Amino acid sequence: MKSISLLIVGLFITSYALAQGNTERDKRIAEFLQQSRQEWRDLNVPFEDGKILHDIIVDNDYQSALEIGTSTGHSTIWLAWALSKTGGKLVTIEMDEGRQRQAKQNIEQLGLGDFVEFKLGNAHQIVKDLDGPFDFVFSDADKDWYVQYFKDIHPKLKQGGTFTAHNVLQRLRGIGEYLDYVQQHSDYQTHIDKTSSSGIAISKKQ
Numbered sequence: 001m002k003s004i005s006l007l008i009v010g011l012f013i014t015s016y017a018l019a020q021g022n023t024e025r026d027k028r029i030a031e032f033l034q035q036s037r038q039e040w041r042d043l044n045v046p047f048e049d050g051k052i053l054h055d056i057i058v059d060n061d062y063q064s065a066l067e068i069g070t071s072t073g074h075s076t077i078w079l080a081w082a083l084s085k086t087g088g089k090l091v092t093i094e095m096d097e098g099r100q101r102q103a104k105q106n107i108e109q110l111g112l113g114d115f116v117e118f119k120l121g122n123a124h125q126i127v128k129d130l131d132g133p134f135d136f137v138f139s140d141a142d143k144d145w146y147v148q149y150f151k152d153i154h155p156k157l158k159q160g161g162t163f164t165a166h167n168v169l170q171r172l173r174g175i176g177e178y179l180d181y182v183q184q185h186s187d188y189q190t191h192i193d194k195t196s197s198s199g200i201a202i203s204k205k206q
């Protein structure tokens, strides 16, 4: 009984802390993220990683963000929520139409539609065609293309901007090459967040 009460109090405190902005929309989003945290099934980021991305945007007041790999939109919600607080906008790319449809539905349902532009297609080409500039990037699609995404975005990333890449603690093809490349790049300071077992490489442009 005591442990159930503690759990309920814990959930309440986390929801409250997450709400931050305290508008009705903020409360709805915080509640949705809390309640759905175990329900994401489409290669989505864990809750903890979504919060890290959200906080980077809010703490740095970033306003022009890019996400590569929307899936059904868990990270997209975190990014769009952060941008709703900074007055920014997110471009997010996905090649699977069904996943994108679900992501759009989630974003609309939470009242975040004004903060997201969805692009459907192969990010290999779309990323090259984007004008930018961006001050925040989240790379979470095909890992063996991470280095190429980084090279394509580098000239479009503002000084002081941050490039993040997911799953860098996992043994996936392309990750080792990506880490070697970004950690040796003299324009970037990189550290790896190990909060979740996935890992996020966070590279700030100097």
Ligand SMILES: C[S@@+](CC[C@H](N)C(=O)[O-])C[C@H]1O[C@@H](n2cnc3c(N)ncnc32)[C@H](O)[C@@H]1O
Pocket (backbone or CB within 6 Å): 042, 043, 044, 045, 068, 069, 070, 071, 072, 073, 074, 075, 076, 093, 094, 095, 096, 099, 121, 122, 123, 124, 140, 141, 142
């Ligand atoms: C790890 S999931 C993204 C999870 C999402 N960021 C989240 O947390 O909810 C990767 C997604 O990238 C998409 N993807 C993979 N390669 C792609 C490409 N070349 N262009 C566009 N999307 C791609 C996949 O269809 C998949 O939905």
